[in-house]
Amino acid sequence: MVMGLRRPSSGRRASPPGPDTSEAAAGEPRIGSLALALSLLLLTAGVVVLDVFTGDGLPLVPLMIVLPALASVFCTVRQTTWVAVWVVLAVVASQLASAGSFWDVVLLIGFTALACGLGVAACAARIRHATEVARLRSAAVALQRQILRPLPVLTRQVSAYGLYEPIEEDRFVGGDIYEVVQSPHGTRVIIGDVQGKGLPAIGVGFAALGAFREAAVREADLTAVAGAVEDAVVRHNVFSAETGEVDRFVTALLLGFDDGERVRCVNCGHLPPMLLHDGAASAVTLHRTSVPLGMAELSDEPRTAEWIGLPPGGALMVYTDGVTEARDPAGAFYPLDERLKRWAGCEPGEVLHELQADLQQFSGGVRRDDVAVLVLNRPTSGHDRAAPGGGGRTGSSRK
Structure with missing residues (x-):
């Protein structure tokens, strides 16, 4: 959205402020979906391997509940939701394979689902706030240009x-x-x-x-x-x-x-x-x-x-x-x-x-x-001279 150099030879009207690219950028992902999926798979595999070696005394898979919170900072709502669903499924699978009591398993799964839901909500709030700021910023620049x-x-x-x-x-x-x-x-x-x-x-x-x-x-x-x-x-x-x-x-x-x-x-x-x-x-x-x-x-x-x-x-x-x-x-x-x-x-x-x-x-x-x-x-003899008030709203003042 930069109003750059305008030359009289263009013969085109001065363009109004362009599309709100800053607003669109507010919801764009900062990490690609493929890169996110590969990272998630590798991280999950690493956590599962470590969990197997540490045994039942120190379960590591439930610690993956921090991933939706991290994703909410860098990803879109859809990507964060994917991460949240993946983490919930990983925790459910790990708990079904464990020998823990019924209520311990239910509470842990419930806490995981709650934490993942909060991560998705935080991502939605971040993007909504960024979009509002982008709209205000674009409005300020558009106002500046109209003046x-x-x-x-x-x-x-x-x-x-x-x-x-x-x-x-x-x-x-x-x-x-x-x-x-x-x-x-x-x-x-x-x-x-x-x-x-x-x-x-x-x-x-x-x-x-x-x-x-x-x-x-x-x-x-x-x-x-x-x-x-x-x-x-x-x-x-x-x-x-x-x-x-x-x-x-x-x-x-x-x-x-x-x-x-x-x-x-x-x-x-x-x-x-x-x-x-x-x-x-x-x-x-x-x-x-x-x-x-x-x-x-x-x-x-x-x-x-x-x-x-x-x-x-x-x-x-x-x-x-x-x-x-x-x-x-x-x-x-x-x-x-x-x-x-x-x-x-x-x-x-x-x-x-x-x-x-x-x-x-x-x-x-x-x-x-x-x-x-x-x-x-000074206008040269080879250029037409504008009428009083010169310029108007066009990119060229020639007649």
């Missing part, structure tokens, strides 16, 4: 290609946000990262995005757009405090594109963009960095905007810390500056494709944060 616009997005001033990979583990679901809005004042872009994880972080991200979408069209000045998002985050924190939630902030980078060769930028504690131009990649130096959104009252200085250059043929790459804080198995951070130089001369879609594959290989497939990346460049 964000499908990529790419094409406007009059910008072609925005993107990579977005949300974490699907419930405790790690993050609040990475992005948006591209065509306005009467040019194209406005935001990329941000909500502090914290889980559904509360998604709620803050939704509040920030809603405010940005309105203010980007309404406000002529980019700092006023940042102020509107700031107010929305503060209001959300006030509301959340009434339900016992902690205050959260949003690191964000706001960009304003017009028809010139410079880009307006307001940095709210976010990572600076990278400039891809003439086969080189370099970090853009930002001289005016303010506090994250939701923390303006802690600073005496108002937010200010600055201009950064975007030469013809160049592209700006903006991203969240899910990229820079990705780690390899040894704990080293992902060297974005170094790796990006390899693909700086490629097309935006190819840059994102290579970055996605390289991140996967570098981290060994283990991620602990969302990944959001946008590559922004």
